[in-house]
Amino acid sequence: MLAAERATWQNWRILMMLSLVFLAGAMAGALGMRAGLHDILHRSVLAWREDRAPLSYERLTKDLNLTPQQADQLKSILDDMVRYNQDLQTQIEDVRATGKNRIRQILTPEQREKFERIANQLPDR
Secondary structure, three states: OHHOOHHHHOOOOHHHHHHHHHHHHHHHHHHHHHHHHHHHHHHHHHHHHHHHOOOOOHHHHOOOOOOOOHHHHHHHHHHHHHHHHHHHHHHHHHHHHHHHHHHHHOOOOHHHHHHHHHHHOOOOO
């Protein structure tokens, strides 16, 4: 059988080209993620989710055809949820700060300097 008559997937040149394209794409993706693309994509997905929040006041009021009384109650419930979430975030920040202070207390001055550099590189969550 001649090379021209062989199936495309049996041609070593085509297989080599496909492999190179695949590897180039994998390397470009890895370099992009390492260069910070992952954080950018993650933030954009979070923003997209927040824009389409399933428990938004406007959406629930409209989609559920709520009465004015139900809408008022819903607003109160959602406000409570937001306050609760903010309280939790504050508590989490306090726990992190307390933990960092406790770590600082056990370190030597040189270790504290290194710890501060490490801690400053961590993303805020």
